[in-house]
Amino acid sequence: MKSDSDPWAPYVPTSADPWNLEKVAHLHRRAGFAANWQELHRDLKAGPAASIDRLLHPPPASQKFQRVADALKNIIESSGSGFMSAESLSPLQSWWMFRMTFGSDPLGEKLTLFWHNHFATAMSGVYNLKLMLDQNELFRQHARGKFGDLLQAIEADPAMLKWLDGGANHKEHPNENFARELLELFTLGEGHYSETDIREAARGLTGWKPGRDTLLNETNEFFYDETLVDTSPKTFMGQTGPWRREEIFRIILQQPEAARYLCRRLYRWFVSESTVPNETLIEPLAIQMRASNYSIEHVVGIILRSQHFFSPAAYWQRIKSPVEFCVGTIRQLEPKRTPNLLPLAALNCDKQGQALFNPPSVKGWDGGTAWLTTNCTLTRINWTADLLNGSQTSGLKAYDPAHWLKEHSLKPTQAVESFSKLLLQNNLNPESAALAQRLADGDQRQLTAALQVLLQTPEFQLA
Amino acid sequence: MNLNRREFLGLGSTLLATSASVPTFLKQTAFAAAGQEPTSDRVLVVLQLTGGNDGLNTVVPFTNETYRKLRPKLQLADAKLHRLNDRLGLHPSLKGLKHLIDKEQAAIIQSVGYPNPNRSHFESMAIWHAAPVDKKLNYKKSAYTRGGWLARAIDQRSTTAQQTESAQALNIGAGEMPKALLGSRVQVPSIQSLAQLKQSNGLFDQKTQQAQIAAWKNGAGSTSNPLLQAALQSSLAVHTTAEQIRKIKPDQSTTVKYPENALAERLRMMAQLIRAGFSTPVYYTEHTGFDTHSQQLPYHRNVLGELARALRAFITDVNKHVPNRPVLVLVFSEFGRRVEENGSAGTDHGTAGPVFLAGSHLKPGVHGPDPDLENLVDDDPVFGVDFRSVYATILEDWLNIPSQPVLGQQFDKLDLLKTT
Numbered sequence: 057m058k059s060d061s062d063p064w065a066p067y068v069p070t071s072a073d074p075w076n077l078e079k080v081a082h083l084h085r086r087a088g089f090a091a092n093w094q095e096l097h098r099d100l101k102a103g104p105a106a107s108i109d110r111l112l113h114p115p116p117a118s119q120k121f122q123r124v125a126d127a128l129k130n131i132i133e134s135s136g137s138g139f140m141s142a143e144s145l146s147p148l149q150s151w152w153m154f155r156m157t158f159g160s161d162p163l164g165e166k167l168t169l170f171w172h173n174h175f176a177t178a179m180s181g182v183y184n185l186k187l188m189l190d191q192n193e194l195f196r197q198h199a200r201g202k203f204g205d206l207l208q209a210i211e212a213d214p215a216m217l218k219w220l221d222g223g224a225n226h227k228e229h230p231n232e233n234f235a236r237e238l239l240e241l242f243t244l245g246e247g248h249y250s251e252t253d254i255r256e257a258a259r260g261l262t263g264w265k266p267g268r269d270t271l272l273n274e275t276n277e278f279f280y281d282e283t284l285v286d287t288s289p290k291t292f293m294g295q296t297g298p299w300r301r302e303e304i305f306r307i308i309l310q311q312p313e314a315a316r317y318l319c320r321r322l323y324r325w326f327v328s329e330s331t332v333p334n335e336t337l338i339e340p341l342a343i344q345m346r347a348s349n350y351s352i353e354h355v356v357g358i359i360l361r362s363q364h365f366f367s368p369a370a371y372w373q374r375i376k377s378p379v380e381f382c383v384g385t386i387r388q389l390e391p392k393r394t395p396n397l398l399p400l401a402a403l404n405c406d407k408q409g410q411a412l413f414n415p416p417s418v419k420g421w422d423g424g425t426a427w428l429t430t431n432c433t434l435t436r437i438n439w440t441a442d443l444l445n446g447s448q449t450s451g452l453k454a455y456d457p458a459h460w461l462k463e464h465s466l467k468p469t470q471a472v473e474s475f476s477k478l479l480l481q482n483n484l485n486p487e488s489a490a491l492a493q494r495l496a497d498g499d500q501r502q503l504t505a506a507l508q509v510l511l512q513t514p515e516f517q518l519a
Numbered sequence: 520m521n522l523n524r525r526e527f528l529g530l531g532s533t534l535l536a537t538s539a540s541v542p543t544f545l546k547q548t549a550f551a552a553a554g555q556e557p558t559s560d561r562v563l564v565v566l567q568l569t570g571g572n573d574g575l576n577t578v579v580p581f582t583n584e585t586y587r588k589l590r591p592k593l594q595l596a597d598a599k600l601h602r603l604n605d606r607l608g609l610h611p612s613l614k615g616l617k618h619l620i621d622k623e624q625a626a627i628i629q630s631v632g633y634p635n636p637n638r639s640h641f642e643s644m645a646i647w648h649a650a651p652v653d654k655k656l657n658y659k660k661s662a663y664t665r666g667g668w669l670a671r672a673i674d675q676r677s678t679t680a681q682q683t684e685s686a687q688a689l690n691i692g693a694g695e696m697p698k699a700l701l702g703s704r705v706q707v708p709s710i711q712s713l714a715q716l717k718q719s720n721g722l723f724d725q726k727t728q729q730a731q732i733a734a735w736k737n738g739a740g741s742t743s744n745p746l747l748q749a750a751l752q753s754s755l756a757v758h759t760t761a762e763q764i765r766k767i768k769p770d771q772s773t774t775v776k777y778p779e780n781a782l783a784e785r786l787r788m789m790a791q792l793i794r795a796g797f798s799t800p801v802y803y804t805e806h807t808g809f810d811t812h813s814q815q816l817p818y819h820r821n822v823l824g825e826l827a828r829a830l831r832a833f834i835t836d837v838n839k840h841v842p843n844r845p846v847l848v849l850v851f852s853e854f855g856r857r858v859e860e861n862g863s864a865g866t867d868h869g870t871a872g873p874v875f876l877a878g879s880h881l882k883p884g885v886h887g888p889d890p891d892l893e894n895l896v897d898d899d900p901v902f903g904v905d906f907r908s909v910y911a912t913i914l915e916d917w918l919n920i921p922s923q924p925v926l927g928q929q930f931d932k933l934d935l936l937k938t939t
Contacts, residue, residue, distance in 0.1 A: 220812075221812045221813050221863060221865070224812070224813045224861070224862060224863030224865070226862045226863075228862060229861050229862020229863070230861070230862075231812055231813070231861050231862065231863055231865070231867065232867050232868070233812045233867070236638070236639065236868070240639050240641075240642075246639060246642055251638070251897065329746070330744075330745050330746050372744055372746065372747060373744070373746060374746070375746055375749075375750065407693060407711070408693075409693050409694055409695065416694050416695065416807075417569075417640065417641075418640075419640075419641050421695075422695050424746075425746065425749045426695050426696060428749050428750055428752075428753035429690070429695075429696050429708075429709035429753070430708035430709050430710055430753070430756055430757050431692075431693055431709045431710050431711045432709075433753050433754060433756075433757045434710075434757050435711075437757065485734065485735070485737070485738030486738075487733070487734035487735075487737050487738060488731070488734045488735070488738065490734070491727075491730050491731060491734050494730075495727070505723070505727070508723070509731060512731070512754065513735075514735060514738075514747055514750035514751040514753075514754050515747065515750075517750040517753075517754075518744075518746055518747060518750060
């Protein structure tokens with residue numbers, strides 16, 4: 057069979073393996089944040105090639121979306137120039153959640169989240185909303201681009217310079233913080249460099265200095281000062297020369313391991329968290345990565361179009377992260393938009409352990425079954441209950457399933473079946489489905505209880 | 520048989536069959552809810568200092584010339600230290616820890632580490648969590664095949680423990696589950712607050728909840744997807760845990776005043792659970808903020824102060840309110856920091872560091888060799904006590920679990936605990 061010989065060959069629907077609702081929903085959960093009713097049916101009709109092309113090359117954002125996004129951004133920028141605590145993140149988190157929930161480029165936002173997790177930088181070390189915002193825009197700008205460009209940009213990014221002490225890495229007194237994470241977490245992975253490589257890289261990455269130094273050691277600007285660069289010879293990854301930042305990155309990207317490392321991360325993000333991929337899966341991607349000069353879009357395109365991506369090896373082989381869970385649920389259910397909807401969702405992600413802009417460490421979030429703690433599951437249950445039933449304390453209005461049914465011209469008698477299609481593509485254990493049906497039949501108001509059953513199913517926790 | 524117990528069995532008979540993860544926690548909480556005497560079992564609290572605590576500025580070798588020389592900006596003045604002996608003094612903000620040591624309620628083990636130290640936060644932390652036994656300390660192999668050291672301890676304990684005192688552990692916090700607790704046959708719950716568990720609007724009435732659990736249970740056998748299985752286990756554990764915690768008798772509030780910080784809040788909650796009769800033997804929580812690459816002095820002062828104040832309140836609380844459940848706290852960090860300060864008034868990643876113990880059955884004072892600052896390897900002191908010796912001591916002398924099956928080999932024990 058073709059899928060055995062080349063897992064990355066494009067998926068082509070057959071009568072035995074048709075393009076169906078499950079596949080459309082799978083694509084959107086991975087390349088974005090879950091599809092709503094209209095998108096599911098649009099792409100079911102459009103077929104895989106057109107659906108994936110649309111994600112890779114999205115239409116421009118609507119003017120209305122852009123106006124709101126810009127307005128939110130202005131609020132943050134005008135308030136965020138000084139010292140801020142981690143608690144002031146709500147507006148920034150809501151702005152990003154707005155982009156993920158209502159924007160026209162779900163894949164771009166999903167990749168932005170990928171880079172945020174990859175180059176995990178936290179407000180708890182940066183203390184500045186504007187710098188966190190700028191870094192986020194930097195991820196968005198380079199999301200699909202060349203990895204080498206992103207590396208150069210992130211090393212010069214003020215939030216990162218603050219977070220990993222780039223501005224404190226001097227010729228006389230190297231600070232190894234960034235160099236170590238660059239090799240361990242950003243590019244090569246543990247076991248593919250030595251302690252000496254870290255020290256030599258740190259020397260090569262000297263040159264940045266903070267623009268000003270106030271009482272709080274607060275700085276927004278960094279300057280590259282030629283006189284601060286350590287230009288003496290160093291031996292990095294076996295190559296000797298007066299290496300500086302450009303050469304350090306060049307040498308790193310010459311290592312075949314760098315492409316493999318990045319492809320493993322992309323595999324885990326887009327394909328499966330349940331298994332460590334065999335090298336026979338990774339090597340073809342890594343070869344494509346190097347051949348395309350580390351083009352992210354090129355490799356992501358191969359993954360999304362592939363047989364392997366639409367096979368059981370990928371289906372339901374990820375756990376929804378809190379952000380995927382919250383944004384996805386809102387996207388699917390399309391509740392009435394109220395001003396507190398997204399701030400509450402962001403706060404809820406925080407409670408589940410995924411505070412956007414404040415990852416727990418430079419390693420980012422572990423993902424996978426780490427999202428299945430009691431704490432996380434319970435927080436999800438409580439938030440969806442509020443979303444459905446409304447809550448006086450949070451000010452959320454109760455969800456109106458009848459309104460959703462009417463919007464999509466669906467009959468009230470088909471309510472449970474329609475929601476089950478929307479949320480789970482009818483793919484859930486029959487007893488949960490029967491329980492939901494039984495609850496809904498009891499009384500019209502009980503439809504929310506039935507919805508609650510659907511949102512609490514173990515199946516709905518999977519991406 | 521009282522009514523509570525019968526009610527529990529009525530609910531429990533469905534649940535007990537569901538999975539290995541549910542019954543243990545269910546049983547112990549249910550018995551507590553039924554008003555049974557809490558067991559006199561000992562409690563271990565593991566407190567992780569995340570980020571690599573600078574041991575040298577925690578337990579300060581104030582007479583040491585090398586310390587003075589290599590730490591021009593970061594050295595601490597003698598006069599402000601809390602003296603432990605003629606060589607060592609505690610950081611000025613560790614007043615609470617000094618108080619505990621003076622009351623024979625705390626001890627310090629110096630120079631705890633392991634051979635061929637790894638200076639990555641994540642690798643080193645994983646090594647502490649997994650406690651691998653092979654020469655290369657291959658934690659990955661250990662973690663995947665054997666689970667974390669506490670997970671192994673729980674499993675070991677539950678094979679010998681009475682049914683009613685089922686072995687379990689509880690992680691307190693919103694973050695990731697520590698790897699030390701992963702890989703057990705039982706799923707360890709991780710909770711952030713009791714209020715969160717008591718919030719019940721999403722958990723239906725009892726009848727619906729039972730129907731939902733039954734539906735999941737029947738679906739469980741039909742999937743080979745490991746992630747779906749894991750989601751199912753977690754969902755079941757949540758519903759049963761929440762149900763049992765709701766039944767717990769109202770907590771008598773403590774008379775001990777806790778400081779206002781997040782760590783103290785978590786320790787206060789632990790004390791509350793212990794008072795409420797939870798027979799959970801192992802608790803875990805973390806205190807973050809020890810990665811001090813720059814401007815170390817104010818940050819370090821702050822996090823150490825929070826630690827000492829929280830620890831003192833917690834030990835006072837449990838000694839006073841649950842004297843029949845002796846508690847031992849183990850405080851560790853993934854590594855210490857380099858002896859020589861860097862150019863940004865901070866310190867880079869190092870190796871061995873001090874471990875703290877707190878509780879009522881300790882041989883107080885300082886154990887283990889002081890770091891040898893005259894013979895550095897790769898600019899760092901060499902470890903003097905293998906952390907697995909600390910684990911072995913705690914497993915055997917505190918939890919009464921043979922350490923060899925848990926740690927894979929016999930490590931030398933330390934003379935840390937009073938035998939009574």
